[in-house]
Structures are given as structure tokens and as C-alpha cells.
Amino acid sequence: MRRLSHYLRALEGFDRNGGGTVSSEELASKGHTTAAQVRKDLSHFGSFGKRGLGYGVSELVDRLRAILGVDRAWRVVLVGAGRIGSALFEYPDFKARGYDCVAVLDSDPHKIGAKWGNTTIRDTAELEAVVVREQIDLVVLAVPAVAAQEVTDRAVRAGIKGILNFAPVRLKVPAQVPVEDVNLVMELEALSFRITRGGASE
Amino acid sequence: MRRLSHYLRALEGFDRNGGGTVSSEELASKGHTTAAQVRKDLSHFGSFGKRGLGYGVSELVDRLRAILGVDRAWRVVLVGAGRIGSALFEYPDFKARGYDCVAVLDSDPHKIGAKWGNTTIRDTAELEAVVVREQIDLVVLAVPAVAAQEVTDRAVRAGIKGILNFAPVRLKVPAQVPVEDVNLVMELEALSFRITRGGASE
DNA sequence: TTGTGTGAATCCCTTCACAGCG
DNA sequence: CGCTGTGAAGGGATTCACACAA
Structure with missing residues (x-):
């Protein structure tokens, strides 16, 4: 999925440390899709994401890297x-x-x-x-x-x-x-x- | 449309001269789609193609070049x-x-x-x-x-x-x-x- | 007979809307 | 409340099937 790469790229603008979160809205604004699209895309691979809060930046990065297979050389x-x-x-x-x-x-x-x-x-x-x-x-x-x-x-x-x-x-x-x-x-x-x-x- | 470029590429394998024809089947086999897909794609831009025969190679090339805008520098x-x-x-x-x-x-x-x-x-x-x-x-x-x-x-x-x-x-x-x-x-x-x-x- | 052109059926992807959890 | 997760609706693209022209 090409959009997953975009999300990963977009997340680099956020701080991985400090337990920060991103909403589907924020991810959508970079990477030019919709919030609903972001949620659908991610939900295909499980449901990590805290209702009322968003996705943990650090966790989401790890997940995306695993999904895309870039957690290895x-x-x-x-x-x-x-x-x-x-x-x-x-x-x-x-x-x-x-x-x-x-x-x-x-x-x-x-x-x-x-x-x-x-x-x-x-x-x-x-x-x-x-x-x-x-x-x-x-x-x-x-x-x-x-x-x-x-x-x-x-x-x-x-x-x-x-x-x-x-x-x-x-x-x-x-x-x-x-x-x-x-x-x-x-x-x-x-x-x-x-x-x-x-x-x-x- | 990306597939149109593929069709144009595939047509280079055929002789432009001599009034030869190609069927949607032939175009589909290169360019890895289906014959129905080829016909649908082309029908979007008019119906040039002879029933029972196929498409005239030379005419199709010209049409595709015009559609893709590569009939100019x-x-x-x-x-x-x-x-x-x-x-x-x-x-x-x-x-x-x-x-x-x-x-x-x-x-x-x-x-x-x-x-x-x-x-x-x-x-x-x-x-x-x-x-x-x-x-x-x-x-x-x-x-x-x-x-x-x-x-x-x-x-x-x-x-x-x-x-x-x-x-x-x-x-x-x-x-x-x-x-x-x-x-x-x-x-x-x-x-x-x-x-x-x-x-x-x- | 052959192979296009095209409505109809189908599939898949996107968008909507909202229930439900933190 | 705020935002995710997800069934349902919608829309666009692919596939099917066949009438029809050469």
C-alpha cells in the first residue's frame, strides 16, 4: 500500500519520544487523504490507536515499519x-x-x-x-x-x-x-x- | 491513464506500415490486462476500430499519441x-x-x-x-x-x-x-x- | 465468423455516519 | 467530550455477455 509509506514519512515530522500522539486528521492533512481513509488503512492491520486520543507516534512508527517490512535491512x-x-x-x-x-x-x-x-x-x-x-x-x-x-x-x-x-x-x-x-x-x-x-x- | 502508455509501447512491436491490425486480445497480452479492459479504455476516446478485424496499428498509434499529448514536442x-x-x-x-x-x-x-x-x-x-x-x-x-x-x-x-x-x-x-x-x-x-x-x- | 462497442452485473475502494471506548 | 474502529452506503472501475458491424 503506497499510502502507508506516506504516513510513515509524515510521522517523521513528529517527535517519536515523549509519548506524543497523532490523530487520523493530522496524518491525513499531510499525505493528502482523508481521516477516514487513514483509519481504514490502519485498521486493516489491527487496531492500535487510543479512542479519544489518536495514535501513539512511537508505536505507529514501529507498526508501519513492520508492515512495510522496513524494520530490517x-x-x-x-x-x-x-x-x-x-x-x-x-x-x-x-x-x-x-x-x-x-x-x-x-x-x-x-x-x-x-x-x-x-x-x-x-x-x-x-x-x-x-x-x-x-x-x-x-x-x-x-x-x-x-x-x-x-x-x-x-x-x-x-x-x-x-x-x-x-x-x-x-x-x-x-x-x-x-x-x-x-x-x-x-x-x-x-x-x-x-x-x-x-x-x-x- | 497509465495503461494507454503501455498500449503505445506495445504497439511499437508491430509494423506501423502496411495497414496491419491488432486485436484487443493481442494488446492485452502485452501490457498485462484483459481484452475487455483494452476496449473499454479505448472506447473512452471514441470508437476507432473495425469490428471483426481489430484496430489499425497506424491509426491507433496516432490516436494514442494524440490522447497522451505526445504528438508534439x-x-x-x-x-x-x-x-x-x-x-x-x-x-x-x-x-x-x-x-x-x-x-x-x-x-x-x-x-x-x-x-x-x-x-x-x-x-x-x-x-x-x-x-x-x-x-x-x-x-x-x-x-x-x-x-x-x-x-x-x-x-x-x-x-x-x-x-x-x-x-x-x-x-x-x-x-x-x-x-x-x-x-x-x-x-x-x-x-x-x-x-x-x-x-x-x- | 471474428472481434468491437457497450449496457448490465460485479467487485473493490472510498466516504459516511455513528456506536463505543478512553 | 474526542477520536477510533467499523458496518453501511456510495461510486468508480473491471468484468461479463452479447448485439452488431465488417
């Missing part, structure tokens, strides 16, 4: 050390949120062996070995479209748990392996669509 | 010449799809004046002037979270038509200015959420 391998890969690798929020990029792979001989910080770029051929040895959970796919499916197949066979895909292709994966697609062109098209047709409602 | 300014900005600037698909990055701005004195290809990075202070002089349609916001709202306000006042926002903040904009948010951490959280709870249904 995720081990990530980045495949594709191009521009997008480099941007992602440096993105400070990833590590801060528990996504730990422990390996970078590329198939370009000119890049293999180079160092990013103290991470050495290795050959994509080592993918399976890296996944197993480094106990990788997630693959961030930042390779050209033509290579994406092959890398995916190999990662899946090696036992990966999920894929964040930047390649503009629909990956074929077994049902139990979730894929999230990020397609920048489609985002721009969504913009021009909304501009072209007036109604800018999000 | 969009003039884009990139604000923020960091890692993400650089990745976006080099992203070959943007220009190919009609999104033309005609200016790059940054507020870091070390970057101002540098050249990317034959585009010179200019001072973010020039934003308003650039928007007007270069007849900019869209802003791609790749600045730190703290700077995002200020840049947004200025771009909106200068008459921008839409914003693609990479900063992890919810921008306040007038209702008629559409914003598309890209939040990489939220994508990863969506992944870990789905992994944590089993059901990987997209």
Missing part, C-alpha cells in the same frame, strides 16, 4: 553501472532507509574493476555467485532493455526475492517474485496527458 | 544537476519521445558554467527568465528536498505547465498544475511490503 545488488545506476548508488536515502547496496555489477569490461567509494564493480557474469554469497534480497535493474529479461531470469533462479526495474520492459517473472517498475517516460506521458486534457486532478 | 528544463539530474539528462528515451531538455540549472557555483554536451549549466536564479525565454512547458525537479518547494513556487509563477518531481516532498501547487512524483524509496518499500506479506500480486 535489505541487501541489494545493483546491476548496471550506467548513469541511472550511479545516481541510485549515491542516493543517500537508500542506505538511511535500510536498503544496503552491497554489490554493483556491469558487463562492460571498461567498468569492471572500477571502484565506486569502496565498492568494486564486478562482472555481471558473477550475478548468481554474488546473490548467494552476499545473501542478496533485492535486485535493482538498471541495464538496457535488451539485457533486462536475461538478468532477471538468472536472478530469479538464484533465489532473489524482488526486483526494482528501471528497464522499459515488462519482465516475465514467477508469480511469487514481485517487480516494481519505474518508467520515467511514462511519468512524463502521464504529465502531458493531464496537461493536454485540462483536469489536473492527481 | 515538450520543452523541458531540468533543475538540479546532481546525479539524478545527470542520469535523466542523458536518458536517451526522453528526446526520442519528444521531451526536449533545453536547459539545465543548478545553484552550486562549482557547477554553473560547466557544459553537458553542448548545454551549459546555468544558475537556478535564472529560472523565471529561462522559462519565459525558452518557452518551457515542463520542469523536472531533481533538487534536494529543502529547495523543492521554493523552486516549484517560482516555476509556477513563471507559467510552467507541469512538474516531474524527484524530491521526496509533497509539493503545494495550484490545482491546474499537475505534478507527478517519483519516489525511489517508496518503490523499494512497496517491494519489501509485498515480499513481507507473501502475496506478490501487482
